[in-house]
C-alpha cells in the first residue's frame with residue numbers, strides 16, 4: 001500500500017474529481033453508509049428523488065445517521081421525510097443542505113446544528129459525487145454515458161471488484177502501460193498513443209488479440225479518463241461496447257473499484273438473446289480486468305518506475321494525475337508540462353501506420 005505522499009503526487013491526499021460512490025440500486029432499501037476519502041458519509045434518495053449525500057455523524061451526540069435498524073424512527077419508516085433525514089437517536093432532522101431543520105422536542109435550532117453536504121447525482125445506474133479538497137464547485141462535467149439512455153444498448157450491471165490495497169495511480173498507469181497488453185491479456189500492441197489534454201487523458205491502441213477480435217483480427221480500444229475517477233473505453237471487436245472502470249479512494253492507499261460494460265444490439269431494441277450476449281461480453285471483459293486486478297493485489301507500490309523508452313508515458317500520466325492532487329492554481333503550470341501526444345519507443349502511433 002503506497003500513499004499519495006509516497007508517490008509524490010501533490011499536497012492533497014485525495015484528488016479532486018467525480019467519483020462513483022454506490023450502485024444506484026443500493027439506495028432502494030433506504031439510506032446507506034459509505035466510507036471514502038477516509039470519511040464516513042450517508043447517502044439516500046429523498047422523497048423528491050433527489051440524491052442527498054451528507055457527513056455521517058449527527059452533531060448532537062455523534063450518532064451515525066443511518067447505521068441503525070432498531071430505533072422506532074427507522075422501524076416506523078419515518079427516517080426520510082421530504083428530502084431530509086432524521087437521526088435515529090433523538091430525532092434531529094437534517095435537510096439536503098445538511099442544515100438541521102427540526103428538533104422535535106425543542107423550540108430553537110442551534111446555528112451550529114449542521115453536517116456537511118456534498119454534490120451527488122444518479123447517472124447510468126450509479127451514484128457519483130464531486131470530491132474537492134478545496135471545497136469548490138465542479139470545474140468539469142460528469143461523463144454523460146449517453147448509451148445508458150439509448151434503447152438499442154444493453155445496460156451494464158456493475159461488477160463490484162472490491163477494495164484494492166493499492167493507490168489509484170496504479171490503476172491510472174494502465175493508460176500508459178503498452179507493454180502489459182501482450183503478456184497479461186494476449187493482445188500484443190501494434191500501434192499505441194496517449195494524448196493528454198486538460199482533465200482528459202486518452203489512450204488509443206490496437207493489435208491482434210487471441211480472443212475478442214473483429215474480421216480484420218484487429219482489436220482496437222479507445223480508453224479515456226475524464227478526471228481521476230472514471231475511465232471509459234470503447235472497443236471494436238465482436239460487438240460495439242462501452243466500458244466503465246470507476247475507482248474511488250477509501251483510505252490513502254486503498255481503492256474501491258467497479259466495472260461495467262454496455263453492448264449495442266444489432267436491432268432497435270435488444271432481444272433476450274442480445275441481452276444474454278451482452279452479459280456474456282461484460283463477463284469476458286470483467287475477466288480481462290480481473291487479470292490486472294490480480295497483478296495489483298500482490299504488487300509493491302511503483303513509487304518509482306524503472307521506465308525504459310519502449311514503455312508508454314507513465315511519467316506523463318502521473319504528471320497529468322497530479323493536477324487533481326494540487327490546488328487549481330497550479331493546474332496550468334502542471335498541464336504545460338503534461339499536455340501532448342506520446343507514443344512508446346518506435347512503435348507506430350496510429351492504425352494507418354500499420355496499414356490495417
Ligand code: FES
Nearest residue numbers: 058060061087090
Ligand atoms: S445524536 Fe443525533 S439527535 Fe441526538
Ligand SMILES: [Fe+2]
Nearest residue numbers: 174184185292
Ligand atoms: Fe490491463
